[in-house]
Amino acid sequence: MALMTGEQYIESIRKIPMQIYMFGKKVENPVDDPILRPALNSVRMTYDLAQMPEYQDLMTAISPETGERINRFTHIHRSTDDLRKKVKMQRLLGQKTAACFQRCVGMDAFNAVYSTTYEIDQKCGTHYHENFKKFMLYCQEKDLTVDGAMTDTKGDRSKTPHEQADPDLFLHVVERRPDGVVVCGAKAHQTGIINSHEVIVMPTIAMGPEDKDYAISFAVPLDSEGLYMIVGRQSCDTRKREGSEMDVGNAEFGGVEALTVFDHVFVPNERIFLNGETEFAGMLVERFAGYHRQSYGGCKVGVGDVLIGAAAVAAEYNGASKASHIKDKLIEMTHLNETLYCCGIACSAEGHQTASGNYIIDLLLANVCKQNVTRFPYEIVRLAEDIAGGLMVTAPSEADFRDAKLGPVIDKYLKGVSGVSTENRLRILRLIENLALGTAAVGYRTESLHGAGSPQAQRIMIARQGNLEHKKALAKAIARIKEDSSL
Ligand code: SF4
Ligand code: FE
Numbered sequence: 001m002a003l004m005t006g007e008q009y010i011e012s013i014r015k016i017p018m019q020i021y022m023f024g025k026k027v028e029n030p031v032d033d034p035i036l037r038p039a040l041n042s043v044r045m046t047y048d049l050a051q052m053p054e055y056q057d058l059m060t061a062i063s064p065e066t067g068e069r070i071n072r073f074t075h076i077h078r079s080t081d082d083l084r085k086k087v088k089m090q091r092l093l094g095q096k097t098a099a100c101f102q103r104c105v106g107m108d109a110f111n112a113v114y115s116t117t118y119e120i121d122q123k124c125g126t127h128y129h130e131n132f133k134k135f136m137l138y139c140q141e142k143d144l145t146v147d148g149a150m151t152d153t154k155g156d157r158s159k160t161p162h163e164q165a166d167p168d169l170f171l172h173v174v175e176r177r178p179d180g181v182v183v184c185g186a187k188a189h190q191t192g193i194i195n196s197h198e199v200i201v202m203p204t205i206a207m208g209p210e211d212k213d214y215a216i217s218f219a220v221p222l223d224s225e226g227l228y229m230i231v232g233r234q235s236c237d238t239r240k241r242e243g244s245e246m247d248v249g250n251a252e253f254g255g256v257e258a259l260t261v262f263d264h265v266f267v268p269n270e271r272i273f274l275n276g277e278t279e280f281a282g283m284l285v286e287r288f289a290g291y292h293r294q295s296y297g298g299c300k301v302g303v304g305d306v307l308i309g310a311a312a313v314a315a316e317y318n319g320a321s322k323a324s325h326i327k328d329k330l331i332e333m334t335h336l337n338e339t340l341y342c343c344g345i346a347c348s349a350e351g352h353q354t355a356s357g358n359y360i361i362d363l364l365l366a367n368v369c370k371q372n373v374t375r376f377p378y379e380i381v382r383l384a385e386d387i388a389g390g391l392m393v394t395a396p397s398e399a400d401f402r403d404a405k406l407g408p409v410i411d412k413y414l415k416g417v418s419g420v421s422t423e424n425r426l427r428i429l430r431l432i433e434n435l436a437l438g439t440a441a442v443g444y445r446t447e448s449l450h451g452a453g454s455p456q457a458q459r460i461m462i463a464r465q466g467n468l469e470h471k472k473a474l475a476k477a478i479a480r481i482k483e484d485s486s487l
Helices: 006-014 037-051 053-059 080-097 104-124 128-142 209-214 237-241 278-318 324-349 363-373 376-388 398-402 406-413 422-436 445-450 455-465 468-478
Strands: 020-022 060-062 069-071 146-149 172-177 180-191 198-201 216-221 227-231 257-268 272-275
Touching: 006 037, 037 053, 037 069, 037 080, 053 060, 053 080, 080 278, 080 324, 104 128, 104 146, 104 198, 104 272, 104 278, 128 272, 146 180, 172 209, 180 198, 180 216, 180 272, 209 278, 216 257, 272 278, 278 324, 278 363, 278 376, 278 422, 278 455, 324 363, 324 376, 363 376, 363 455, 376 422, 376 445, 398 406, 398 422, 406 422
Parallel strands: 020 227, 146 198
Antiparallel strands: 060 069, 172 180, 180 257, 198 216, 216 272, 227 257
8 A cells, every 4th residue: 555545544543542642631532633633634635635646746756666656755855856846745735734734844854864874874884774764665655644853852052962950851862772772852842743653753953972872863653652742732722622613714724743752762773763873963953954944945835825815815805905005915925935935946956966865955045945934924924914904813703703693793894895795704814813823823924933943043054054265265266366375
């Protein structure tokens, strides 16, 4: 079975006995929980679209190892064309869900671990690449969703992992056994982990020799003993429990993040991809972050498309669509959104082959892409809110709208242009609210800032990759400067 249907995916997740907590209680049936289900539906879309002939080229790829058609989310990029298709696939999914569809984290981890393990083996004579390839083929064959867990809780940011007062603030090996290792620690805000079959764990920063026990990468299933997840709250999350489809704005889709705790989790040797080779921790982090920064040039653009569309609809319903400043704002939103897309495509087109044979993005351009993503969605949201008007945050609830006495009053006073129902006007405003302030902040606004690394992380990479010395040499050559080293 190389491709699962959406329904098979949902049922496969239902069968995994995960330890999930929310609002202080264990969630016995996460698959049908009204707060959690929309996020599961977003991942489901990565399976549903892969079944549709019109999206086959973007959503699937042929595995060079097996010749089987596999979901692109489990694929190792073999060309710059693959890198571009990845971004286009993410834009499509952003358009279809207007949320975070979560499965990219595993795809990005796959590609980072693939090339890094190859290079560790070359240098250290280890067998991590073989371990990883076996795991990868298993995931491709079963069409699994894999989460990538990188961000440690980090404690005191001024201290390295081994200097922390509590050693568990970075995930680390606590016991070495002949058949594997035992790890303790936690990974913060793990996107989509409760909707995944497996998780690839990676270190979160470059490390020195004293951090040996922290330089660990591996994969384990989500029902591993000692592994549990505490779901993060989202603004307006309990609205999803009220049964009002209108008030949530995006009734079907959402995203989810969870604090994921590893309390003495055993990892067998064949699932280990890095174990103590501290000099490679930085490479793994850099590559994963680079791929995920490229991803944002696709997914956030797709969600941006929905937001621009929603603002244009709101303008029409308000009777303002012909105003020149509204037209100009929509142009500005499009300009900003497509600039992000340009960055996603550019870092893909400028990608290159790694020693292992897979393709990596241009790291400088991927970091520039993500740096822009930390800014432009805020401006796009600001313009959307400007166009929508204040009613976006002051409209009464669906319960009031359905009330026999209040409903007709709301219907009468909140009407926009004739020919458009008040209900439709409220629906589009709730969607904008959802994207700007609501639960979709996980998939759009705040995630644009902090997901795939906060702005400073990209600035460090831009400084490192920017090659300032080369630029200085260019300037000196043009200015005909000859420096005298004896001065
Ligand atoms: Fe994918 Fe975007 Fe969500 Fe990251 S934020 S998992 S790239 S949809
Ligand atoms: Fe993300």
